[in-house]
Amino acid sequence: MASIELKNIEKSFGTNKVINKFNIKINDGEFIVLVGPSGCGKSTLLRMISGLESIDIGEIYLDKKLINNLIPSKREIAMVFQSYALYPHMNVFENMAFGLKMEKIPKSEINQKVISAAATLQIEDLLERKPKQLSGGQRQRVAIGRAITRSPKVFLFDEPLSNLDAALRSEMRVEISKLHKKMNSNIIYVTHDQVEAMTLADRIVVLNKGNIEQYGTPNEIYSDPNNIFVAEFIGSPKMNIIKINKEHIFNSNTLFLFNKKITFDNLKFKDEIYIGIRPEDISLRSNNEIQVDVKVDLVENLGFEKIIYSKNLENQIIIKSSENIDNHSLKISFSKDKVLFFDKDKNRIR
Numbered sequence: 001m002a003s004i005e006l007k008n009i010e011k012s013f014g015t016n017k018v019i020n021k022f023n024i025k026i027n028d029g030e031f032i033v034l035v036g037p038s039g040c041g042k043s044t045l046l047r048m049i050s051g052l053e054s055i056d057i058g059e060i061y062l063d064k065k066l067i068n069n070l071i072p073s074k075r076e077i078a079m080v081f082q083s084y085a086l087y088p089h090m091n092v093f094e095n096m097a098f099g100l101k102m103e104k105i106p107k108s109e110i111n112q113k114v115i116s117a118a119a120t121l122q123i124e125d126l127l128e129r130k131p132k133q134l135s136g137g138q139r140q141r142v143a144i145g146r147a148i149t150r151s152p153k154v155f156l157f158d159e160p161l162s163n164l165d166a167a168l169r170s171e172m173r174v175e176i177s178k179l180h181k182k183m184n185s186n187i188i189y190v191t192h193d194q195v196e197a198m199t200l201a202d203r204i205v206v207l208n209k210g211n212i213e214q215y216g217t218p219n220e221i222y223s224d225p226n227n228i229f230v231a232e233f234i235g236s237p238k239m240n241i242i243k244i245n246k247e248h249i250f251n252s253n254t255l256f257l258f259n260k261k262i263t264f265d266n267l268k269f270k271d272e273i274y275i276g277i278r279p280e281d282i283s284l285r286s287n288n289e290i291q292v293d294v295k296v297d298l299v300e301n302l303g304f305e306k307i308i309y310s311k312n313l314e315n316q317i318i319i320k321s322s323e324n325i326d327n328h329s330l331k332i333s334f335s336k337d338k339v340l341f342f343d344k345d346k347n348r349i350r
Contacts, residue, residue, distance in 0.1 A: 002062055002063050002153035002154055002185075003026065003028050003061075003062075003064070003186075004025070004026040004062055004188075006045075006049070007058055007059045009021070009022040009045070009048065009055060009060070010022070010057040010058055011041070011044055011055060012056055018039075019045060019048075021211075022210070022211075022212065026188070029184045029186060030187075030202045031187045031200055031201055031202045032187070032188050032189065032203055032204075032205065033188075033190075033197040033204050033205070034188065034190045034204075035191060035192070035204060035206055035207065036213075037192075038192070040207040040208055040209060041207055041209075042190040043158050043159075046079065046188065046190055049154070049188065050077050051070060051077070052072060062075065062077070062153060063153070073102075073103065076153040077154045077155075077156060078146075079147070079155075079157075080143050080147050080155065080156065080157045081143065081160070082162055083163075084140060085143065086143060087131075088130065090131075091128050091129060091130055092118075092127045092129055092131075092134070092142050092145075093118075093127040095142055098146070099150055113149040114127075114145075117145040117146075117148040117149045120145075120148060120182070121141045121144060126142070135168075136164050136168060137168045137171065137172060140164065143160070148179075148183075153186065155185055155186065155188070157188070159192065160172075160176075160189075161191070161193070162192070173195075173199055173200060189201070194235070195236075197218070198222070198234070201217075204216065204221050204234075206221060206229075206230050206234070208229055214230045221234050222234050222235060225340070226347065227342065227347045228241055228346040235279075237279050237307055237320065239276045239279075239340075240277045240278070240279065240282075241274050241275070241276050241342075242275050242276075242277075242315050243274050244256075244273050244274065245272050249272075249273070252267070252269060252270075253265065253268065253269065257275070258315070262290060264336060267341065267350060271343070272344045273342060273344065273349065274341070274343075274344075274346060275341055275342075276339070276342065277334055277338055279307070279319050279320040281334055282321075282332050284321050285333065287333060288334050289333075289336050290333060290334050290335070290336060291331060292331070292332050292333070293329065294310035294317055295311050296327065296330060297309045297311060304322065305320055306320070306322070306324070306325055308320075308325060310330065
């Protein structure tokens with residue numbers, strides 16, 4: 001296990017600043033997931049930690065040891081790439097052993113490490129095959145196995161499952177989670193897939209334009225988002241966000257919503273605000289304080305659940321439900337306790 005700390009990390013490519021004053025401390029054995037839109041700096045951060053990319057400003061510590069000036073092979077860090085990066089002319093054993101051979105490790109130790117890693121990943125019967133003879137999931141296991149043989153203090157995963165189909169991604173998520181628990185090692189994992197983030201992470205870093213929007217457990221990120229960016233980014237379908245203009249605010253705690261006056265306790269409204277409600281918190285029954293008539297535009301039938309796209313005046317409202325929908329008009333409802341509030345700058349009020 002190892003602790004990792006990144007202090008005031010900054011990185012620019014020309015005039016484009018991709019990482020801005022990034023600070024984070026990762027405890028021993030933690031599984032950290034970096035999420036955010038394309039171009040937010042996730043992969044760049046991994047490359048700086050691994051030593052494949054230089055740092056403009058800041059410091060990286062591994063077990064309280066500064067590693068900024070260490071070459072990649074001396075950092076005790078292993079990286080698993082999106083593209084697998086396997087040598088096509090080598091078999092699985094040779095691919096997994098290659099890094100160890102470059103480090104002049106004795107042959108007997110190489111054999112032991114490769115066979116042990118193959119057993120951990122259940123690919124012992126693939127050691128003689130070439131990469132072209134493997135499925136996508138098998139290739140990814142080989143890439144992970146190559147990292148395991150180096151016995152690193154930290155594993156870096158750069159969107160390792162993005163090339164796999166949905167069923168295989170689900171299977172590999174389970175395997176990576178088991179691997180983390182078995183090895184009790186630090187993992188820093190980059191993904192666009194929020195399902196991967198929510199199911200794998202001990203803590204999640206939500207990045208936007210090189211800045212940390214929020215850093216917390218999956219439950220904290222989902223239930224208590226700092227701002228609208230985080231609220232919409234985490235959750236599928238994304239949170240319903242409705243703007244309340246200043247003229248629709250009657251007093252410090254009463255506003256005009258869906259053609260109704262609604263009072264919320266312990267709040268003070270001044271300027272325009274935004275309210276948020278998650279699709280799964282909306283009921284198709286009239287059993288909550290806030291009730292709304294909507295017109296149904298589209299229903300996506302996913303079998304075990306339905307995604308309902310509806311409208312109330314100019315407001316689009318997305319609903320997630322397991323109930324069957326037969327009508328084009330519905331009365332939906334949700335509890336005041338489920339409503340989140342954001343100020344005019346889109347930061348969380350409550």
